Structure formats: C-alpha cells, structure tokens
Amino acid sequence: MADRKIASRSALAGLAKSGALGVSKGVPGVRIREITDFAAIGIIARRGRAAEVAAILSRHVGSPVVDAAKRAGAGAVSITGTAPGQWLAISRGPGTSLDELRTELAGLAAVTDQGDGRLIIEVTGPRARDALAKGVAIDLDAGVFKVGDAAQTSAAHIGLQIAPIDEAPTFEIISARSTAASFWSWLESSAAEYGIDVA
C-alpha cells in the first residue's frame, strides 16, 4: 500500500489568494486575514449544569464567561456563546490544544472537536462594516454591537458567528468550513467596491 500523508490545508486554501482584490485606488477599504492555526471545541452543558460550565470556562479564559451571546477572551483563547448553555471555544496558534479544558468539562458538558470544521477570518479596515452590512442583517453599528458582544446569524443564507474584537473595528467571523467557498464568494463580491487586501 502506498504511503499516504495528510496535509493540513486551510479552509480558504486555493480560494483567497493573498494580495489586492476588487477596485485598486489608494488604501484598501477592507482587509481580510484567515486564521489558519487553531483548535476549536463545541461545548453543550448538560441539563442544569450551565452555571458550573460557565465557571470553568471563566477560569480557563481569565475573564467572565456568561450564558449569553457574548465573546470572552482577549488572548489566544476565546469563548463565544452560541445558544443557551452552549459555547464555542477557540485557541489560536500552531500546535495549540484545548484538551485540558475538555478534561475539566468531563461529566458537565458534551464536547465535540470542531477544529477541522470551521473557517475563521478577521475582517477589518475603514469599510469593513459597510461590506459586511450587505449580508449580515444585524445592527453592526459601534454603539450597538460592541467588543464583547457576539451574534449567531447568517449572510447569503450561510450561518456564521460574528464578533467585533477591537474598535478598529475588526470583526471575527467563524463559519462552517464546508460552505467556506460560498461564503468567500459573497464576501469578495461585497467588499470589491471598497478594495480588498488579503493577508
């Protein structure tokens, strides 16, 4: 039998080529960066255990995690509420793992590995909000959707979670890897008129 190697491949590999896209005059209005090295787990608290799970998550991330559509964590690890009693934990960086957290949650929550199932991108730039507003039907205004908030919603019929992670603003978007090509097609078309820089 021939030797087979499994190669790590990012969700947008072959789709999003780095460089300039869309109109090119002056500063690009939208800058997009794919996060390629990360671990991710989905967490669903067992009935009646959400508060205990939230306490463990808070300890792990070093800031309060609540049972709501909020994103906690300013460093490599972030935890975002996705539904009542449910969260998505992400740890960024090559070779990173969430095994320790998974062990701590044993018996309290159902934990599933999502590391190979997600696309993570960051969208920033002076026109990032305008580009996203073409498909994300929630209020993205800085006065309403603030750092620490998060939303589970959709764009172009594709489910996603979105959170502003700084005041630039930079939006973190997490979506299913299986529909990453369709999502990219929507994002590229929506941002083209502002000029895009792909990191």
Place this chain on the structure above:
Amino acid sequence: MRIRCPYCGERSNDEFYVLGDADALTARPSGENAEAFHEYVYQRTNLAGLHRELWYHSNGCRRWLVVTRDTRTHEISDVTYASKRGEGEAA
C-alpha cells in the same frame, strides 16, 4: 417582520423556520378514534387574532420558540423557549 429571540435579540423572520400552531400536537387522542385522530393531525383553525406558533431559529441559536403573534397585524406580544412550555422544564 422581526422576532425578538430570547437568546439572540431582535432578528429578521428570514432567520427562522415556522411550523404553525404551538398547541396543536400537545393533546394526542386515542389512535382508535379515527375521526379524532384525523382532527388532531390535519385540522387547524385559521384564526384572526392572537396565535401561539412555533418558530425555529435555524440561522441563529437553533432553538424552538413559541411566538405569540396577532395574525391581523403581525404584532408579536410574547416570545419564549418552546422547551419551557411543558412543566417548566429548563431550556
């Protein structure tokens, strides 16, 4: 129409899937009475006024909700998790 999901906040109705009468399938009759069973499965009132209906937040938190809506005006007066409609069961 916009629906205020208890978890996600106010969202466009196109993030949801609607199933209809929230109380239709709660009192199952004996299967031996064919007429009553037919009523239970197929017959629905088409009322003009306050209607409790099931909506699934498919492009959001993926929770089933009970939405109380006035079918004449689309005004929504209440939204709760469907899982709480029984015996006060936790979501």
